[in-house]
Amino acid sequence: xxxxxxxxxxxxxxxxxxxxxxxxxxxxxxxxxxxxxxxxxxxxxxxxxxxxxxxxxxxxxxxxxxxxxxxxxxxxxxxxxxxxxxxxxxxxxxxxxxxxxxxxxxxxxxxxxxxxxxxxxxxxxxxxxxxxxxxxxxxxxxxxxxxxxxxxxxxxxxxxxxxxxxxxxxxxxxxxxxxxxxxxxxxxxxxxxxxxxxxxxxxxxx
Amino acid sequence: xxxxxxxxxxxxxxxxxxxxxxxxxxxxxxxxxxxxxxxxxxxxxxxxxxxxxxxxxxxxxxxxxxxxxxxxxxxxxxxxxxxxxxxxxxxxxxxxxxxxxxxxxxxxxxxxxxxxxxxxxxxxxxxxxxxxxxxxxxxxxxxxxxxxxxxxxxxxxxxxxxxxxxxxxxxxxxxxxxxxxxxxxxxxxxxxxxxxxxxxxxxxxx
Amino acid sequence: xxxxxxxxxxxxxxxxxxxxxxxxxxxxxxxxxxxxxxxxxxxxxxxxxxxxxxxxxxxxxxxxxxxxxxxxxxxxxxxxxxxxxxxxxxxxxxxxxxxxxxxxxxxxxxxxxxxxxxxxxxxxxxxxxxxxxxxxxxxxxxxxxxxxxxxxxxxxxxxxxxxxxxxxxxxxxxxxxxxxxxxxxxxxxxxxxxxxxxxxxxxxxx
Numbered sequence: 146x147x148x149x150x151x152x153x154x155x156x157x158x159x160x161x162x163x164x165x166x167x168x169x170x171x172x173x174x175x176x177x178x179x180x181x182x183x184x185x186x187x188x189x190x191x192x193x194x195x196x197x198x199x200x201x202x203x204x205x206x207x208x209x210x211x212x213x214x215x216x217x218x219x220x221x222x223x224x225x226x227x228x229x230x231x232x233x234x235x236x237x238x239x240x241x242x243x244x245x246x247x248x249x250x251x252x253x254x255x256x257x258x259x260x261x262x263x264x265x266x267x268x269x270x271x272x273x274x275x276x277x278x279x280x281x282x283x284x285x286x287x288x289x290x291x292x293x294x295x296x297x298x299x300x301x302x303x304x305x306x307x308x309x310x311x312x313x314x315x316x317x318x319x320x321x322x323x324x325x326x327x328x329x330x331x332x333x334x335x336x337x338x339x340x341x342x343x344x345x346x347x348x349x350x351x
Numbered sequence: 352x353x354x355x356x357x358x359x360x361x362x363x364x365x366x367x368x369x370x371x372x373x374x375x376x377x378x379x380x381x382x383x384x385x386x387x388x389x390x391x392x393x394x395x396x397x398x399x400x401x402x403x404x405x406x407x408x409x410x411x412x413x414x415x416x417x418x419x420x421x422x423x424x425x426x427x428x429x430x431x432x433x434x435x436x437x438x439x440x441x442x443x444x445x446x447x448x449x450x451x452x453x454x455x456x457x458x459x460x461x462x463x464x465x466x467x468x469x470x471x472x473x474x475x476x477x478x479x480x481x482x483x484x485x486x487x488x489x490x491x492x493x494x495x496x497x498x499x500x501x502x503x504x505x506x507x508x509x510x511x512x513x514x515x516x517x518x519x520x521x522x523x524x525x526x527x528x529x530x531x532x533x534x535x536x537x538x539x540x541x542x543x544x545x546x547x548x549x550x551x552x553x554x555x556x557x
Numbered sequence: 558x559x560x561x562x563x564x565x566x567x568x569x570x571x572x573x574x575x576x577x578x579x580x581x582x583x584x585x586x587x588x589x590x591x592x593x594x595x596x597x598x599x600x601x602x603x604x605x606x607x608x609x610x611x612x613x614x615x616x617x618x619x620x621x622x623x624x625x626x627x628x629x630x631x632x633x634x635x636x637x638x639x640x641x642x643x644x645x646x647x648x649x650x651x652x653x654x655x656x657x658x659x660x661x662x663x664x665x666x667x668x669x670x671x672x673x674x675x676x677x678x679x680x681x682x683x684x685x686x687x688x689x690x691x692x693x694x695x696x697x698x699x700x701x702x703x704x705x706x707x708x709x710x711x712x713x714x715x716x717x718x719x720x721x722x723x724x725x726x727x728x729x730x731x732x733x734x735x736x737x738x739x740x741x742x743x744x745x746x747x748x749x750x751x752x753x754x755x756x757x758x759x760x761x762x763x
Binding site: 222310318349 | 660
């Protein structure tokens with residue numbers, strides 16, 4: 146790492162850490178949703194909408210800061226890209242949450258909870274990585290693990306889809322379930338995009 | 352706003368205004384399509400293909416100009432991003448138009464016309480905003496209103512999808528209708544992306 | 558073309574040529590898949606996974622090089638964009654291949670092989686274009702032809718989808734087939750994005 150002779154703007158790190166916190170909140174709500182009854186589901190979904198708004202505001206704060214300041218700790222495009230990648234993960238998970246409620250999917254295939262466990266692990270690793278952007282140390286393990294998890298999620302997703310087609314006799318239910326599991330897979334891909342942005346930033350700094 | 356000591360290239364503003372004009376044409380054709388009979392539908396769809404080609408050409412003219420000139424009125428990436436965001440809106444609407452004809456969807460749910468009314472309002476606001484890029488004045492109201500409309504469209508879309516699943520007994524018809532309403536929602540999101548690009552440009556200039 | 562007074566990094570050209578080679582391999586495997594029996598299908602799909610990993614590694618090599626070197630033969634963003642556009646084509650085709658096996662789609666509509674022929678032509682043209690990035694000569698014919706092929710693929714795709722809805726009585730089969738043909742269309746769009754990146758690079762150099 147290069148020696149820094151000038152103090153660097155630290156607010157971006159705080160905002161990224163905040164954003165990653167909303168990701169962790171979101172995946173926690175998804176996990177809660179799986180075991181919830183009908184009455185609880187609505188309140189969980191409402192709490193997710195709040196988390197999503199908070200993530201939107203943090204992302205917007207990053208963009209605004211970016212457009213109004215000249216010196217940034219990393220390339221502007223990478224800051225913008227990382228913020229949007231984190232926000233996209235929240236959006237995907239909120240959409241999954243909303244659809245489960247909207248489609249009245251009372252019983253989800255067992256493997257869905259396995260996918261959500263992978264998402265939880267991804268969210269935790271991402272939240273731990275954000276404050277480390279300041280020093281760039283020990284980030285290597287993070288993205289190796291995210292790529293491994295994304296790979297695992299991808300295999301889980303393919304099995305899940307095959308099982309859906311084998312076990313679901315009603316086409317309308319199939320359409321609903323497939324949309325939900327596809328969006329969960331999108332969220333996993335989103336964590337990989339976040340890790341790729343972090344890797345890009347780290348490589349430029351090394 | 353900063354004082355401009357040098358004349359700036361104005362052609363981009365004209366090309367953006369032209370592009371936004373094709374967006375307005377497109378949404379008008381979508382509205383026409385809803386009330387049209389079978390014979391008219393084909394000619395409306397053909398006129399949309401023409402509007403889409405014209406939008407492609409305007410976008411291409413912007414990209415070409417961008418790659419061959421050194422001085423641009425805003426950041427190159429933002430010009431490129433705005434042109435593509437506008438073009439994407441036209442593409443989404445053309446796809447919706449084409450699918451309605453291709454799928455022979457003679458009767459669309461009532462709420463679809465509400466969604467198209469929101470799209471029309473978005474298109475008008477966008478067309479009014481483009482010439483204002485020259486001076487950056489009074490753009491604040493534009494994007495606040497677009498975000499409000501996108502929010503409204505999102506709620507409409509979720510209601511529409513829930514109603515589709517409740518009221519459509521035939522799975523094949525459901526697949527067709529869902530694809531059309533999802534693409535209309537994509538078009539709404541597209542207007543928000545256009546507004547975000549405009550906001551980015553305005554923030555940098557302020 | 559401008560005179561080059563300094564030697565330029567040639568490794569990017571080699572990596573792009575390698576990446577395009579994986580695209581050609583992929584589309585060849587897709588063509589093989591169409592005529593294959595059940596036992597062969599699994600091995601073809603496994604070979605595609607290998608090709609996709611190789612493409613990932615080539616893309617990663619480009620990104621890494623890009624982040625660690627200062628002088629690049631073209632704009633960094635364009636190199637990054639071109640690498641990712643090529644990688645996306647491989648990913649789309651691998652997904653199509655995987656779904657055909659996963660969904661046990663033993664008989665595909667005849668027109669699918671016409672789409673794959675268009676993809677093969679696109680892949681060959683792309684592979685021929687990559688080494689020409691070095692001199693920028695004779696690239697005009699390439700992208701004109703890709704745009705023509707994408708247009709042709711788009712028309713084929715719309716016909717294919719209309720026929721699917723007309724001829725498929727089982728909704729579940731329809732869902733499977735539609736997903737496969739939509740992803741093949743995505744791959745065609747991907748070739749157009751590659752050509753657009755090449756055009757962008759060529760325009761800046763001219």
